[in-house]
Amino acid sequence: MYNFFTFTFAKNLSAAAENDSSDYRYMENEKKQNEGARSGMRLLSKGGLAIRYTRFFILAFLLVFSIAFYYTFVYTRAILDADAVQRASDITDLTISRISNVIKPVEQVPYTLASALENDKPDYPMVLDLAREFVLDDTVVFGSAIAFEPYMYSKKLYRYCPYAFETRNAIIGKDLSSPEYDYFTKDWYRIPKMLQKAVWSEPYYDKGGGDTLMCTYSVPFYQWINHNRVFAGVITMDISLHTFQNILKSARVSQTGFSYLMSRQGKLITPIKEKYLNTDIRKLILRKQGRATDSVIDKMLRGERMFVKITDLELVKVPSLIYSAPVPHTNWIFAITFPTMELYGGMYDFFWKLTIIFLVSLFAMTIITILITGKFTRPISRLVEATHRIGQGDFGTVMPIYRSKDEISQLTNAFSQMKEELVHYISNLQEATAAREKMEGELSVAHDIQMGLLPKTFPVRDDWDLAALLDPARAVGGDLYDFYFLDDDHLFIAIGDVSGKGVPASLFMVSARTLFRSRISLREPLNQSVYEINKEICRENPNQMFVTFIAGIVDLKNGSMTYCNAGHNPPFLVRPSGKIEKMKEVHGIPLGIFEHTTYSSATILFSPGDAFLLYTDGVTEALNSAGDFYGEEPMLDIVAQNHDLCPSELIRRLESDVVDFMKGVDQADDITLLILKSKQIPTQDTKATEVKQIRLQNQLGELNRLVATLEQVAEEWEIPPKACMELNLILEELFTNVVFYAFDDGGDHEIVVTFKRIVHGIVEIILEDDGKEFNLLEKDTSDAVNQTIDERKIGGLGIHFVKQLVNEIRYERMDGKNIVHLIRNY
Amino acid sequence: MELIEKNTEKCIIIGIKGRLDTINYSILEKRLMELLDQNVTKIMVNCSQMDYVSSSGLRILLMALKRITMVKGKFVLCSLQENIREIFEISGFTSIFEIYPNEEDALNAF
Numbered sequence: 040m041y042n043f044f045t046f047t048f049a050k051n052l053s054a055a056a057e058n059d060s061s062d063y064r065y066m067e068n069e070k071k072q073n074e075g076a077r078s079g080m081r082l083l084s085k086g087g088l089a090i091r092y093t094r095f096f097i098l099a100f101l102l103v104f105s106i107a108f109y110y111t112f113v114y115t116r117a118i119l120d121a122d123a124v125q126r127a128s129d130i131t132d133l134t135i136s137r138i139s140n141v142i143k144p145v146e147q148v149p150y151t152l153a154s155a156l157e158n159d160k161p162d163y164p165m166v167l168d169l170a171r172e173f174v175l176d177d178t179v180v181f182g183s184a185i186a187f188e189p190y191m192y193s194k195k196l197y198r199y200c201p202y203a204f205e206t207r208n209a210i211i212g213k214d215l216s217s218p219e220y221d222y223f224t225k226d227w228y229r230i231p232k233m234l235q236k237a238v239w240s241e242p243y244y245d246k247g248g249g250d251t252l253m254c255t256y257s258v259p260f261y262q263w264i265n266h267n268r269v270f271a272g273v274i275t276m277d278i279s280l281h282t283f284q285n286i287l288k289s290a291r292v293s294q295t296g297f298s299y300l301m302s303r304q305g306k307l308i309t310p311i312k313e314k315y316l317n318t319d320i321r322k323l324i325l326r327k328q329g330r331a332t333d334s335v336i337d338k339m340l341r342g343e344r345m346f347v348k349i350t351d352l353e354l355v356k357v358p359s360l361i362y363s364a365p366v367p368h369t370n371w372i373f374a375i376t377f378p379t380m381e382l383y384g385g386m387y388d389f390f391w392k393l394t395i396i397f398l399v400s401l402f403a404m405t406i407i408t409i410l411i412t413g414k415f416t417r418p419i420s421r422l423v424e425a426t427h428r429i430g431q432g433d434f435g436t437v438m439p440i441y442r443s444k445d446e447i448s449q450l451t452n453a454f455s456q457m458k459e460e461l462v463h464y465i466s467n468l469q470e471a472t473a474a475r476e477k478m479e480g481e482l483s484v485a486h487d488i489q490m491g492l493l494p495k496t497f498p499v500r501d502d503w504d505l506a507a508l509l510d511p512a513r514a515v516g517g518d519l520y521d522f523y524f525l526d527d528d529h530l531f532i533a534i535g536d537v538s539g540k541g542v543p544a545s546l547f548m549v550s551a552r553t554l555f556r557s558r559i560s561l562r563e564p565l566n567q568s569v570y571e572i573n574k575e576i577c578r579e580n581p582n583q584m585f586v587t588f589i590a591g592i593v594d595l596k597n598g599s600m601t602y603c604n605a606g607h608n609p610p611f612l613v614r615p616s617g618k619i620e621k622m623k624e625v626h627g628i629p630l631g632i633f634e635h636t637t638y639s640s641a642t643i644l645f646s647p648g649d650a651f652l653l654y655t656d657g658v659t660e661a662l663n664s665a666g667d668f669y670g671e672e673p674m675l676d677i678v679a680q681n682h683d684l685c686p687s688e689l690i691r692r693l694e695s696d697v698v699d700f701m702k703g704v705d706q707a708d709d710i711t712l713l714i715l716k717s718k719q720i721p722t723q724d725t726k727a728t729e730v731k732q733i734r735l736q737n738q739l740g741e742l743n744r745l746v747a748t749l750e751q752v753a754e755e756w757e758i759p760p761k762a763c764m765e766l767n768l769i770l771e772e773l774f775t776n777v778v779f780y781a782f783d784d785g786g787d788h789e790i791v792v793t794f795k796r797i798v799h800g801i802v803e804i805i806l807e808d809d810g811k812e813f814n815l816l817e818k819d820t821s822d823a824v825n826q827t828i829d830e831r832k833i834g835g836l837g838i839h840f841v842k843q844l845v846n847e848i849r850y851e852r853m854d855g856k857n858i859v860h861l862i863r864n865y
Numbered sequence: 866m867e868l869i870e871k872n873t874e875k876c877i878i879i880g881i882k883g884r885l886d887t888i889n890y891s892i893l894e895k896r897l898m899e900l901l902d903q904n905v906t907k908i909m910v911n912c913s914q915m916d917y918v919s920s921s922g923l924r925i926l927l928m929a930l931k932r933i934t935m936v937k938g939k940f941v942l943c944s945l946q947e948n949i950r951e952i953f954e955i956s957g958f959t960s961i962f963e964i965y966p967n968e969e970d971a972l973n974a975f
Contacts, residue, residue: 742888764917764948771919775887836956837920843955 088419089412096408097401104397108390115386123382124346127292127362127375134290134298135366135373138283141179142368148173149237149258149274152185156260156271163192167212170274171203175210181253181279184215186222187272191262198222204277227255228273235259235270239369242280242308242317252316253277254308283309296377303370305340315354323353339363340372348379418447426454434462482514482542489515489545492552494522502720503530503595506686507713508694510657510706517544517586518655518709519552525561528596534653534713535588536607538629547584551576551630555590564846565592566626566640569603573627577634585631589653594864597800598645598720601846601864603638605630608656615648617679639816642847642862644798645717650686652678653715657708658693664703673700686714729756731794736787737778737808745770745792752794756802762865765844766804772837773806773815773859781810781857797862804861813857814850815841868896875975876907876939878968882914885922893922897929906938909971913944923956930962939963943971 152166163185170183182204192199198216205211215222222228227240237258244252255275262271283300287309290298300308305320315323320340324332335347342365350358360382363374380387421439428436438455441448490509497505507520517537525531535551537544554572559565569590576586589610591602604610604622606629612620627638645651654674661669677696681689690712697710733748735741746767753763774790782788788809795803815838842848847862866889869880877900885893900908910926926942933940943965945953953959965971 739888742886746886761948767917768919768952771886775919775921836923840920840952840955 088416089409092412093405093408097405100401100404108393108397112386112390115389116383119382119386123292123360123377124362127346127360127377128364130290130292130298131362131364131373131375134286134375135364137286138300138366138371138373139368141282141286142278142366144177145180145256145276145278146237146368148177148180149183149256149276152274153258153260156185156274157262157268167201167203171210171212174203174205179278179282180276181205181251181282182277184275184277185260185272186215186228186275188270189223191271227257227275231257231259231273232270239371241302241304242306244317252280254280280308290375291377292375293377293381295381296375298373298375300366301340301372301374303340303342303372305336308371320352320354324351339374342372415447418451422447422451422454429458429461434458479514485542485545486511486514489549492549493520497522500718502718503593504686504716504718505530505532505714506690508690508711510694510710512657512706512708512710513541515542515545516540516709517548518657518711519548519586520653520711520713521552521556522713522715523556525559525592528594529561530593530595530715531559531590532593532651532653532713532715533588533590534607534655534711535586536655536657536709536711537586538584540708543582543584547582547586547631551586551588559590559592561592564640564843565590565601566603566638566847567843569605569627569630569638569640570636573605573630573636573638574634576631580631583631585629587629591651593645593715594800596720597798598647598717599642599798599801599864600645600651601640601642601862603627603640605638608654608659610654611652611675611678612643613650613652613678613682615646615682617682619675619679639849640847642801642864644801645720647717647719650678650682650689650714650716653713655709655711657706657710658697658712660708661697661701661710662704662707663700669697669700686716689714729796733792735774735790735792737782737790739775739778741778741790742771742774745774748792748794752802756796757799758802758865762863766802766863769841769844769861769863770804770806772841776813776815776837777806777808777810777857781808781813783811800864802863802865804863806859806861807856809856812852814852815859816848816850866892868893870896873972875972876909877905878909878911880911880914884917885915885925886917886919887921890919890921890925894925894928897925901929901932904936906933906936907975908933908938908940909968909975910940910942911944911968911971912942912946912949913968915946915949918949918952920956923952923958926962927958939975941965941971941974943968 148170152169155169156163156166166185170185174180174183182202184200184202186200187196187198189197200215200222201212202215203210203212226243230240231238237256240255240257242252242254255277257273257275259273260271261268263269287298287300301320302308306317307315307320308317321333321336324336332349332351335345335349339345339347339361344364346360346362348358348360352359352361354376358379359376360379361374361376363372365371366373418439418441425436425438436458438451438458441451489511493507493509497503505522507522509516509518509520511518517540519533519535519537521531521533523531533555535548537547537551539547551572554575555568558568558572558575560568563571569588585606587607588605589602589607590605591600593600602610603626604624605627606625609621609623609625612622614620622641622643624641626640628636643651658674659669659671663669673696674693677692678689681692684692693712694710731748731752733745735745749763749767749770752758753766758766770792774792777790791805791807793805793807795805797803818835818838841861844863845861846864847860849860851858851860866885867882869882871878871880879893879896881893897908908929930940941963944967945964950959950964953962953964963974965974
């Protein structure tokens, strides 16, 4: 979208402007356009909307399904677990009751026999017969022994232990007692004797006895001797452990599941394999995560009813579930084991199939999603194509029609609207551009007119040379320079800088130029003309603009120049030696600021080779790309190095240096330079300055001597009669003023008048008196002229004459003296 | 300075010859005051031979003009030399005084 906008805008701009950079812009647009086309194709490609939405959709679907799958899995397993526990518990209870049924009679019989033996006179043969019968009848009991304490059966026998056992439906009887088989040390005898109660022995292999693996139930019996109940021996019932194998074989939960019995010490009574018989179950723990299994086994052997998962028991090899419970009456533990796989096998199978179904449907779903989103994004692709055609400037492109009222249709409408607005905008832009071109055309004419106002060439002369330059920052500018001849011997030069820039400044400049062109004349002192011009400018200056200004009148004959600087940059006087003097004197504020302000002036004298340099701040304040000012020094360096060049060449050097300095930056202000150079002064007197002095008393009669001296000087110095008369008037007014007002004491005072001929055509007159301080320049004489007869006062006129009739006037108070310097050209 | 007086039917004509300055203006002042005291109300000053005038001289002419104007008389100048005329212009007197190029024109004004 952004690319599209810039493209269209830039293209039309460049088309309208038809400038050199349009080719470049066009190439850039081609690039952007290609990029745009590619992005259109991308809708169905890797980064396209369809693929992106499908990917997102599939990921979300996968996540949701996985959570559901996991939950179902865990839940199903929990149900299976509960079911397995229930079945294991049921089988356990059943098995235990079957075992109990076997064991109960085995435990009952010895008690009956024991109580029978507890008589005063026990009938041993009968008991032995009973035992033998029981062994014969009972399928479980393998054998039975009655072991007597020493000499308890007969005073003759130290040890006696009749034993009956079963072999292939025959009962064999024998005496177990022998020095080799010391039954007193056997557990089945020792433990019941010690504990005084019946006990089951640990399983053992009875070598020399039954020669088979067995458990023995031992019940102690007693006899009354001298009214004392005395331990007499132990009646035992041996159970062949093979008996339980048959019961346990049917106690299974799953295909490869099995069950077994353990003693409390952990010895396997009925193992699944012969080699583990009588082995401690704890030795069968595979030492991987031993400790947890240890504690589980410990709990199991303490007789707790429990259901655990075990993975590291050598007995079962594969991860298995164990349900265990104690067998009542005995110290045995029943345990039933089945592999986890078999319990969950069906469930795993189900979930595996479910996963395959899911993946297949996911694939189908992906295809469907891609197709559907592709259908939805197709209008966008069409829209992209259409906008590209518009981007290429084809505003006749018809936007694709899309009938539904969804966001895509809104987007299409927005694009259509944008197209219309672009067409409108571009036509406006074309109008504005045309208007600007017209304006620029007019400005170019204005530029030509303004440049046409400036004098271009200075006549080729032997004595003087002048060159000037004005380089406006815009089409028109507020700087000005001017020069023209007032008469054959007098040249007027001027430079100015109007506040502000552009058209307003240029108009103001032209009006200022018109004013001084019409006002400046040799008949009026320059400062008076400047005063009048300022007044005129102030009178009609609604925008409070002003112009800094230097004007000078050069006497081409004698090389003197009277100039007035109204707030402009100080000009420079370049001597032939290369020495540069800065003319810092300012003779008033810029023109147009304040109506009631006066201007003075100064007179300088050119020697051959001297050059007068005028410039505007566009030169010294030219900026480079770093934001530094060009400054005064580089300008003066160039002037000093090239002072012997002619003005036009020197100006070219200065201009090129400033232009180099500004490289890469737009010119900020008008650049104006003017150089006046004297090559030779025709009538300049090389003789030393002539001086004439007269000392006068403070009496009116002395005026005659003063006039006589003036007339003598005028004759010697060839001062024309008119100038002489005016000098006479000036001197009379100043002298009588001093005589009348300077002294209050009535005493004699001296007034000194000095005449100095500076060159031919310029005379300086200095009046000195030691009267009270009086600065005639501060006396306002502006009212002296324009009053009516009634308003007119009789005084003040004399000082007005003085100010009007000299070229330059200066006052100073020094050593208690009033000193008035007058300079007058003639 | 020398004053040359001439009586005509219409007015008294005073010709000034030479310089009119601070030293001798009182001569002119004295004579004009005498005429005014004799109720003369029509005076012409012919400046054709006046070489020089300073502000003191102008002051006397201005004073005479004021007094005669007060009594509704007439005071005119004629035949100013070019240099003198410039002085008059600088002082603004050309707009106050009635000035005629020659005596004949001036007489016609009375």
